[in-house]
Amino acid sequence: MFGFRHRYSKLMLLGALLGPLSGCSLLDISLDSQSTPLTTEELNTRLQTREYAVQFFAQIEQAADHLHDYYPKEDKVHQSYILLWKINAEEGMQHAAYQLSPIASLIDSWVFAHQMAAFFNTGAGNTLFSPIDTGDHQGLTVAQVTANHLQQAADEMARSVLTKSEFDKNLSFVEQFAKRYPFADLSFIRTPAYHEWLKANGISARDAVTTLGTIPEAIGDVSNRLALAANQGPKLLSWKAELIALNSTISTDEISAALNSVQATSQAFQDFVNNNPEYMEDLAKQMAIQLQPLVTEIDSKTSAQLAKLSQERMALDTMVARERSELVQLIERERKALAEIVDNERQKIAQDLDTLAQDAITQIMQQLTTLIKQTAVYLILVVLVIFFAPLGLGYALGRRSNGRRNEPRQ
Structure with missing residues (x-):
């Protein structure tokens, strides 16, 4: 027994030591x-x-607890239905949601929600529980209300990660698959929908899962699964034990005693670890010696990666400096070319202005010469009128006066 505990404690310590290293960024670089x-x-x-x-x-457990309080404890039939619903619904969703392929998890979880809603609304589970007499959901059972809400939540979850066209296409597939493979009873035997989805989309099963992700992503996936097992495992074990006790001659006390025995064994191991610090210290030293080559390898690979990163940074700096110099030279050339173009255009504009000025002056002089000539003619005519008009008038008057004198008087 001590040898088993010795080996088991070594494995536990190795896992505890490797756990923090798995999240270290240096290990990410090397793996x-x-x-x-x-x-x-x-x-x-x-x-x-x-x-x-x-x-x-959470919603399944809340609804089941409500039904558990609603039906008398002596009603073994309905109490068994409630336990079967909790056990099979949560186990089915675990298998659907925690798969390696994210899209497989999405499709199977989505289908499972639709299958459960159809089971309680139109399938064999329609009459398993009594309807609600009051509230907004009058006439529906608690299971129907919960299943409908979870179906709507599954639709919203899918809508949040898919495009509109993808959502519409996959929703049609999910609804058809749920109708083709309905749940027959509370065992909720699940037919995986992912393979049918691959066929419907023309994807080969060999190309369905192309990667499991990086080491940190894989460790995160395992961590989520372990957390799920830690949270849901005891609940499922307790519900199954309660279901067995409810439908057999085994008493609840006997089942509780068995569970307490398991817990006592776990506590005994914990006490052994706490009460043997020297042994654990020696074990830690041995693990440090065994892990030293791994740490050394990590350090060497990390140094190599950092040196490579430094070289790439220097190359990037050189490239940026070269590009900057070429850009400055290009801008200078463009500036000079632009200045030359502007100067040429300015000279052409000045020449055009000179030509326009000369033409304007020539036209003005021509017009001025014509005006002077016309003015001179008008002045000559005025002078002639001023000087010769009185002379001609006097001459005419004189002749008229002489003519009157020469006429005989009567």
């Missing part, structure tokens, strides 16, 4: 070079699907 990371869309799809799964678990 990520041979892996292809998931795309942003795939990571977002995985995150949204698993967040929906957590919401799914």
Whole structure:
């Protein structure tokens, strides 16, 4: 027994030591070079699907607890239905949502929500529970209300990670698949929809999963699965034990005793670790010696990566300086060319202005000469009129006067 604990404690300590290293950025540098990371869309799809799964678990448990309080404890039939609903719904969603492929998780979770809603609304589960007599959902059972809400939440989750055209196309597939493969009973036997989805979209199964992501992404996936097991595992175990006790001669006390035994074993191991500090210190030293080559390799690869990064940075600085110099020279050449063009245009404009001025002066002089000539003619005519008009008038008057004198008097 001590040998088993000795080996098991070594494994636990190794996991504890490797856990922090797996999240270290230096380890990422040395191990990520041979892996292809998931795309942003795939990571977002995985995150949204698993967040929906957590919401799914919480609402199923809340609705089941309400039904548990509604039916008497002596009603073994309905109490068994409630436990079966919780167990099979949450296990089915776990298998659907926590797959390697994010799109497979999305499609299977989406289909599961539609199948459960159809089961309680129009399928065999329509009459399993009594309808609600009051409230906004009068005439519906608690299971129907919960399933409908989870179906709507699944639609919204899919709409948030898909484009409109993709959502419409996949919604049609999900609805048709849910109708083709309905749940027959509360066992919720799940038919994986992902393979049918691949066929519907003309994708080969060999090309369905092209990468598992980088080491940190894979470790994060495993961490999520372990957290799920830690949170949901005890609940499922307790519900299954309660279901067995409800439908068999085994008492609840016996099941509780078995669970307490498991817990006591775990506590005993924890006490062993806490009460043997010297042994754990020696184990830590041994692990440090065993991990030293790995740490050395990480340091060497990290140094190489940093040196390579420094060289790339220097090359980038040189390239930027060269491009900057060429850009300055180009701007200077363009400036000189522009100045030369402006100077040429200015000279041409000045020449055009000189030509226009000469033409204007010539035309003005011609007009002025014509005006002077006309003015001289008018002056001569005026002078002639002024000087010769009185003379002619006097001459005419004189002749008239002489003519009157020469006439005989009567």
